[in-house]
Amino acid sequence: MRIGIVVGEASGDILGAGLMAAILRKYPDATFEGIGGERMLARGFNSFFPQERLAVMGLVEPLKRLPELLRMRRTLIEHFSDNPPDVFVGIDSPDFNLTIEERLKARGIPTVHYVSPSVWAWRQKRIIKIARSVDLMLTLLPFEASFYEQHQVPVCFVGHPLADDIPLQPDRAAARQALGLEENTTYIALMPGSRGGEVKLMGPEFWATAHWCLQQRPDWQFLVPAANAQRRAQIESQLSEVGSLPLTIFDGQSHEVMAASDAVLMASGTTTLEAMLLKRPMVVAYKLAWLSFFIISRLVKSRFFSLPNLLADRELVPEVLQKQVTPERLGGELMRYFDDRTHAAQLQQTFLDLHGQLRCDASEKAAAAVLQLIGKGEH
Template sequence: MSDHIHIGIVVGEASGDILGAALIQELRKRFPNAEFSGIGGPRMLALGFHSYFPQDRLAVMGLVEPLKRLPELLRIRKFLREHFIKNPPAVFIGIDSPDFTIPLEASLKERNIKTVHYVSPSVWAWRQKRVFKIARAVDLMLTLLPFEAKFYQEHNVPVEFVGHHLADEIPFAVDKVAARKILGLPTEGRIIALLPGSRASEVERMGQLFMQSAVYCLEQDPGLLFIIPAASPDRYRQLHIELNDYVDYPIQLINGHSHEAMAAADVVLLASGTVALEALLLKKPMVVAYKLAPLTYKILSWLVKSPWISLPNLLAQKLLVPEILQDNATPQALSAAVMHYFENPDEAIALSETFAQMHLELKRDASARAADAIASLLNSPTRTTN
């Protein structure tokens, strides 16, 4: 295939912009004169990507905001559908944002435009019947995690497990002493990192809980030091106010530097999310906790098919790290789970070794593998509709 091609890409949030920019760089190695357009963020724009709309117009979260913005989102999708049908790209790539991109992929695939979706929605965990809609929408699914690829293989959806970009970015060897020096922390002694979440609602639910858990841990070992890396300046202000009740305790608030904070720690207490994968890649024993509004939790408990919520357990397909959820997430329970690692150091070491093996499995040069898979699709015969 000629390298004078047009590739369509749509991303809806900052994490997609990171993946999109790395993918563009790898695709350019294979197709030096390729042109890229659609919707992208600042990293993609810096590489010459043409975005028809600002990426942040797609970045909606929650239940209410998407409904408020629905007319605008539908207008944007209609424009993209008509534009790409009129000016067919060699391939269209939707990165994450499945509620927006998968229907667009389906419309384009109907017109014999090759389609790729990069980053699987959690279809293996809930609303599993979405896999049939995805099968109709994509010529290729690119997954970050191996168990996701297995799910698609079982449903006869063309899939490639490319690995996780965080496994490529986070160094395999973790220098705890160096991380402590960077943060100005003592190089000796036990340190526990508390990560109560990146959203205001998460910190509201988990912040005080984690601080109370720290107090219970200190009753067992007064020599502990706790650090809380705030995910943003807004979360720093929010946590600073919450810490007013804990000024007499060794709990130190840090602005950002979550990776360094986890690297500096002996154990991490965290709110479930991508941060659990980051802690795994940093080889840190962890306790995963989460609380939702009671009705939301009840609905999700009914919908979700997976027995686990955290990525370490999902990757292992067994309970590798404690998951303490909802009413069970008490300061007493969390502190007991954290202190268990200090009381059983052999378990903590074995867990870190398991995490090292998982890091190797996920470290696959994800962007290059994704670009290779897309290049193979481009070089395959064009489909024809029946």
């Protein structure tokens, strides 16, 4: 069995490695090729290009790299057309992968896309291209599967690998011990984002919120995970301008920082799902440049932007946007979790229920769906 896979992000490498491991348990002689990351390479994957060459973010960076990206995509289409695999799996990176899938499907090669684009939230007309491109969509979240069913696109909800990896009952004491923190102190995680633009907009608001909170709760301590050395330098530069705070910066370790905290103030993103799985009360905030917000707010179709609220289809956690992002609003929302312990406990129970829904042994389920598609489901 020969399987083509293309991943463009580190998160896709995790999914790809899990998928490979599950297929290899059933078909030990299966081979895999395309573009993969370090975890996939460790399982014997044959990568035609370094995975990080696909990991481009934003609007301008991909344009600067466009000739190289188009050349890579053309090479992959030609290779898999001339040497048809049993199945081709594009993992995330929809702008790159869907065109490959469309071309290969037209040549009779079975195609799978693993991780739904946010088509249910915005640019919904992409569903037309998706239907043309894939024989099967694998989704991490249940509400995504419902959207594809409504549009007659074959779909399988497989659950989220993070939900498999994170224990249902996280150990806060162990996380504090690992970070060298005190057991009987109240810690608030401040997570203004992993990209420079996010930290530029959100960082000052979060530091001001910490100062506001200290006026009500002088004993609180704050924890900040910096995504990389550049973000750490940026955060330290911002903090040098706002006055002293009882705050500790960590290099990476966002998972441990959230697990050790009593509550989290965070920029919107996939880490909101991780905070939910860690059962941490959270306040989710986001600011965009006004023109970006003007455009996106007219394109987005969903009522919510944080994953806990999207999963529950109701407002579980506060979502604070644009001009509403003030120290008084953010601090007040944080304070509510400590003033109303019943509310916080109910929220954590709901998070536990949602965790159970997502805990499906995602890699095994994804492998079973891929194998069934190509008639290799029983072995």
